[in-house]
Amino acid sequence: MAVVRLALTDFRNHASLFVEVQAGFVLLTGENGAGKTNILEALSLLTPGRGLRGAALSEMARSDGPGGFAVAARLRDDSEIGTGTQAAAPERRQVRVNGANAAANALGERLSVLWLTPAMDRLFSESPGGRRRFLDRLVLALAPAHAHHAARYEAAARARNKLLADPEGADPAWLTALERGMAEHGAAIALARADTVAALDAHLAAAPAGPFARARIALSGWQPAAGDAQAAFTAELRSGRGRDAAAGRALAGPHRSDLAVTHAGKGQPAERCSTGEQKALLLGLVLAHADLVAERSGRAPLMLLDEVAAHLDPSRRAALFERLAAADQVWMTGTEAALFAGVGEATRLHLGG
Ligand SMILES: Nc1ncnc2c1ncn2[C@@H]1O[C@H](COP(=O)(O)OP(=O)(O)O)[C@@H](O)[C@H]1O
Ligand SMILES: [Mg+2]
Incomplete structure (x- = not known):
């Protein structure tokens, strides 16, 4: 199930970020520290568990923000899922599915997320x-x-x-x-x-x-x-x-x-x-x-591949992109757009600068 919109509020270095993306490849570029992995981490919270860094929730709220954070996504089937914390309870995970409070486990029924970091x-x-x-x-x-x-x-x-x-x-x-x-x-x-x-x-x-x-x-x-x-x-x-x-x-x-x-x-x-x-x-x-x-499920997982392309030689990189072309949605990060030259059609997002 692909994400079509993502909104982050006070999540790590992102005070406010709103992106609309297509199914298929979503390529995040930007220099070190721009907040690429943070975006993948936010997506990884759309499934039960502690996300791709295994971090405490209180660490995720923007350090010079008001406390608390929000991650909200609209999926291709028009459902809305979201998670976050409030300043008063920085370690309590709140989850919303289609506008109503839900248990974190309810996220697993909406979306599968897999990552490699x-x-x-x-x-x-x-x-x-x-x-x-x-x-x-x-x-x-x-x-x-x-x-x-x-x-x-x-x-x-x-x-x-x-x-x-x-x-x-x-x-x-x-x-x-x-x-x-x-x-x-x-x-x-x-x-x-x-x-x-x-x-x-x-x-x-x-x-x-x-x-x-x-x-x-x-x-x-x-x-x-x-x-x-x-x-x-x-x-x-x-x-x-x-x-x-x-x-x-x-x-x-x-x-x-x-x-x-x-x-x-x-x-x-x-x-x-x-x-x-x-x-x-x-x-x-x-x-x-x-x-x-x-x-098995007919529900392809969302794949988050952090800095994967940079470590592959050009032929393996091309083979990877070819294999991933059939995936529902794959978010990939890299410091340079050139790493993704062979990708073809994609949503390309450049952070900062
Ligand atoms: N809670 C937080 N509040 C504000 N900034 C944060 C927080 N946690 C991490 N950061 C900042 O996020 C940046 C790292 O973002 P990251 O997504 O890892 O970068 P990259 O684009 O290299 O993947 C660092 O500059 C770090 O200081
Ligand atoms: Mg990173």
Whole structure:
């Protein structure tokens, strides 16, 4: 689903920005610090979660502004979605859908947003948390209920941690109820991830060899036992109470899963590939995922590619633009318009100067 209008108010360095754009390519150019990534970040808030920088909401309000910010978009189907904060509650995310207040999760039903940023260069070498968040965004685009399960799972897990830490001894009935909640939502999270990973890996395996390294993916780390995932996870939590109390957190659960990515051509784990190869793997993954989402849901994701063109040689850049030509809407940034010379028709926006 393409955005046709975007309005930012007091979002980072943009006091007030209003743009009308077409489907297809939207190219943002401008010198360093002009606010290109900030625009992509604003778009990334049109989906549940903390956006492409994973930043606190209070950091996003313009520093010499009145406090609070607003991001509003009109989509091609004429729906209006928006999010922001108010000065009085700088960490409280407000969401509006067609003029009415809504839960953040409602955004996931309207729009899928996927992004690739230079900061994600470290995705394969970092701790599993970043890869889990990446995976969950892939899942969310296919299964909007994923955000709901994640929120409920985390709430139940937090409450259980607190209860287990209580020196008075936890109320067993309450503990059982929380574990039931964790198991219900945790199993749903695990199954949705398994489904996405299997479908995406099949897509990757079947895709024609292109100019970008082919990735193969699999889940690693914690996974529910085969069979009745919910029952197995319930049992695992119950028997793990003592161990989890000592650790201060649950040692089993979907918050302990990981995504394993392999360079198919080399049969090598992504973390051992060169930076350039890792970038190409990630790009190939995101492209395959966009195809998968479009195929399954008929609702192509919005793609935000931050500084991607600058790191590709001219032939790979041309191949990238060609592959993206069929996408619904792709926002790309670059310091120079020349990087996008091969793009053809596009909405071109130059910031500053
Ligand atoms: N909350 C904020 N208020 C005002 N300016 C901000 C805020 N957060 C970041 N900035 C400014 O935004 C600029 C960076 O914008 P960015 O979108 O990353 O630039 P680029 O065009 O290079 O991608 C910096 O100059 C930074 O100081
Ligand atoms: Mg930038």
